[in-house]
Amino acid sequence: MTETPGLLGPAEIRGLAADLGVRPTKKLGQNFVHDANTVRRIVELAEVGPGDVVLEVGPGLGSLTLGLLGSGSTVVAVEIDPALAARLPGTVRAHAPASAGRLTVLEADALRLRAGDLPEPPTALVANLPYNVAVPVVLHLLAELPSLSRGLVMVQTEVADRMAASPGSRVYGVPSVKLAWYGRARKVAAVPRSVFWPVPNVDSSLVAFQRGEPPAGADRDVVFTLVDAAFSQRRKTLRAALASWAGSAERAERLLRAAGIDPRTRGEQLTVAEFAALAAKV
Structure with a gap:
């Protein structure tokens, strides 16, 4: 099956990783999406397009970045790895040259990101997040960036269940309540293990978020x-x-x-x- 032009397939992902000397590690939660259909599905569910400024955390080798740019969105990609951050603009120029002007890459830790670090206020968060930092990153960004009106994040299914849980659920806890302060989170889709390289030993899901008004009268x-x-x-x-x-x-x-x-x-x-x-x- 031929990959959609502009999106990365398994061969491109492995080639980029080899060029950069990147060996994905479990410690860093590095599992790169190499399936174009999955990327298209994420972009569709994120409901982003022209007029949106998308904040992407951890773009890695650029699979999702290219999909987001293909929607017509402006993308601000925040990458903590210097080598990956340096390579991403070149990958976009090679695969989607007409979209390169809508990409800004920041080499930064998303947990330390401040509104003043960004070229313009983002409207949406779309990211594939390592499970160990997913909740802290989302909570930090919602607190720091009031312009974020919605989001779609891919996380470990266990984490997704906690993020979207309702009161009375066995997995309802701190992440559920704190996210509910900012709005409504819901689990929208499962993501097969086979779309990642390397294949993870955990299941993943997509969680959508819509910002709402926080409860009145309390700090x-x-x-x-x-x-x-x-x-x-x-x-x-x-x-x-x-x-x-x-x-x-x-x-x-x-x-x-x-x-x-x-x-x-x-x-x-x-x-x-x-x-x-x-x-x-x-």
Whole structure:
């Protein structure tokens, strides 16, 4: 089957890696997408196009970058690896010369990225993220870049489940609540292992995000500290789990009751709005 012009196939991916001396490692979460159909699907689900400024974290060898540029979007690619960052503009010029002017590459750590580092405010986040940094990166970027109205990230399926979980779910926890502060996350598609090189030993999924209004009347930092405390001992009731945070179990109970929350409730049962209501009573 012939690859769509402009997108990278398995041979191109391996060739680029060989030229750069890149040997993908599990430690860095390096699994490169080499399937053009998967790239097209990601771009379609991300719903980006002309007029969008897409922030891509960890572009690697450029598979997804080329797909995003093909949509007509402007792309700001943030790559921590100096060799990969240096090579990406040349890859785009070689495979999609007409799109090269819409690409900016920043050699930077996404966890340290600031709004002032970017040439213009991004409207969407689209990225293939290593599972060990996926949630911190997404939370940092949503906090730092209010212009991000939506996103689509590919992460390990376990992480995707946590990001999109609802209250009462077995996997509902800190990532679920903190993401819900910014808006709505949902798991939209599974990604086969076979589309990556090297083939990972975990499953991957795509998580879509739409920014919304945060709960009113509470400070985000207070809410997030409260969430961390509530899930640090998730098997305990909130009265017990929040004793250290509140100063005592008795004060925790008073605050919970003032917020209309049963002290016998566990953290996994509360919505972000309920955590905000509790934080507002402090």
